[in-house]
Amino acid sequence: MGLLQDKLSKFRLPQLYMEQGVYPYFREIDSHQDTEVIMDGKKVLMFGSNSYMGLTYDKRIIEAAIAATRKYGTGCAGSRFLNGTLDLHVQLEKELAEFVGKDDALVYSTGFTVNEGVVSCLTDRNDYIICDDRDHASIVDGRRLSFSTQLKYKHNDMEALEKELQKCKPESVKLIVVDGVFSMEGDLANLPEIVRLKEKYNASIMVDEAHGLGVFGHQGRGVCDHFGLTDQVDVIMGTFSKSLASIGGFVAADKDTINWLRHNSRSYIFSASNTPAATAAAREALHILKTEPERKANLWTITNYALDSFRQAGFEIGDTESPIIPLYVRDTDKTFEVTKLAFDEGIFINPVIPPACAPQDTLVRVALMATHTKEQVDYAVDKLTQCFKKLGILK
Numbered sequence: 001m002g003l004l005q006d007k008l009s010k011f012r013l014p015q016l017y018m019e020q021g022v023y024p025y026f027r028e029i030d031s032h033q034d035t036e037v038i039m040d041g042k043k044v045l046m047f048g049s050n051s052y053m054g055l056t057y058d059k060r061i062i063e064a065a066i067a068a069t070r071k072y073g074t075g076c077a078g079s080r081f082l083n084g085t086l087d088l089h090v091q092l093e094k095e096l097a098e099f100v101g102k103d104d105a106l107v108y109s110t111g112f113t114v115n116e117g118v119v120s121c122l123t124d125r126n127d128y129i130i131c132d133d134r135d136h137a138s139i140v141d142g143r144r145l146s147f148s149t150q151l152k153y154k155h156n157d158m159e160a161l162e163k164e165l166q167k168c169k170p171e172s173v174k175l176i177v178v179d180g181v182f183s184m185e186g187d188l189a190n191l192p193e194i195v196r197l198k199e200k201y202n203a204s205i206m207v208d209e210a211h212g213l214g215v216f217g218h219q220g221r222g223v224c225d226h227f228g229l230t231d232q233v234d235v236i237m238g239t240f241s242k243s244l245a246s247i248g249g250f251v252a253a254d255k256d257t258i259n260w261l262r263h264n265s266r267s268y269i270f271s272a273s274n275t276p277a278a279t280a281a282a283r284e285a286l287h288i289l290k291t292e293p294e295r296k297a298n299l300w301t302i303t304n305y306a307l308d309s310f311r312q313a314g315f316e317i318g319d320t321e322s323p324i325i326p327l328y329v330r331d332t333d334k335t336f337e338v339t340k341l342a343f344d345e346g347i348f349i350n351p352v353i354p355p356a357c358a359p360q361d362t363l364v365r366v367a368l369m370a371t372h373t374k375e376q377v378d379y380a381v382d383k384l385t386q387c388f389k390k391l392g393i394l395k
C-alpha cells in the first residue's frame, strides 16, 4: 500500500457509524421524489427534500425536458463560451434576469459552480470578501479561490460585520456575500441592516437565493424582493435544484457585472453547459412559479402549521422563518441515532453535523414542500417527539 492509501485508510468515521447501524448518508430512493418516496420497497415520508414547490414530478416539466432532449439531444458537448450555448440557455437567462429584477443573467451547470465561479472572480488582490460564518460551502470555496483578503463575521451579527468593514481600506472593493435564507437553520439574512452598512461603507452585496427563490417575495422572486431591496443588492444567485425542480444555477446582476463574469468566471467558461433537459425543465418550472401562486400559498400554510406544531411539542427550532425547520440535538451521536429512529418510523430527515454547522449546534433538518399535508406533518411531529424523548433530547 502506498503512502496515500495508508493515510486515507485512517479515515474510519463512516465505518464506525455503519457498525453502529446509524450511518445516515447515501440512502437509496427507488422512486420519484414527492412527499412520499419508496425506499427498499417501503413508503417513507420525505421531509428532507429541497423541492419546496413539490414540482420534480410535474408532468408539464417532464414533457418540457423530453421535448428539449428530442430537439437538442442529451448534452451540449462543450462550454457556453464555445459550442455549448443554446437559444434555450439564452431565453432562460433573459427570463431569470427579468424575474429577479436585474439587467442580465448567466446560467451555470449547478448552483455550486455559480458561487465558486462568481465569488472567486469579482474582486482582486486589493479587495475584500466579507462572509457570514454560516454561508454555504460553495461561497466558502469561491472565497478561498479568490486573491482578495477574506473576512468573516459571526452569523447575522451586524456589529461584527461593521467591525470587519471598518478594517477595510476605503478605496478597495468590499463584497459582502450572504445566504438569503440560511440553508441549515432556516433563518434569513438581516438584509435591511446589511444594506444600511453597505451604503455607509460603500460596499457591494451578493445574495444567495438558493432557498429564497420560489419561497419568498412576489411570485417567489426571493428574499431580496421580500425585503424590497433588489435594487440595493448588486449580485443575486440562485439554483434550479430546489424550487425549480431541475439542476443548474444562475447569477443575475447589472450588464457590466454579467459581461465581466461571462468572460472571466472560470466555472462558467471551462465547464460544459447545462443539459437541454435540465434547462427546459427549469424554464417550465419558472413559468409555473409565475402562473400558479397557490403553490407558494400552500407551502406557507403547511410551513406555518409545522412551525407551530414543532414549537408546541417543545422542540428547540432556533430562529427559522422558512420551510427549513432545524430540530436542535446538540450532540453528533444522538443526531445520527435520532435520524435512524425516525427512518425506522418511516420519516426521512437529514442530520446536520460539522462542517455544515458548529459542533455544539448539530441538528436534524426538516424541510417542507408545498405538497405536504397536515396529516403528514402531524405524523412526523408525533413520531419525532417519541424519538427525541427516547434519546433524552426532549424532556
Ligand code: PMP
Pocket (backbone or CB within 6 Å): 110, 111, 112, 113, 115, 136, 138, 179, 183, 208, 210, 211, 239, 240, 241, 247, 248, 249
Ligand atoms: N447555495 C446554497 C445556500 C445551497 O444550499 C446550495 C445547495 N444545497 C447551493 C448554493 C448549491 O446549489 P446546487 O445544489 O444547485 O449546486
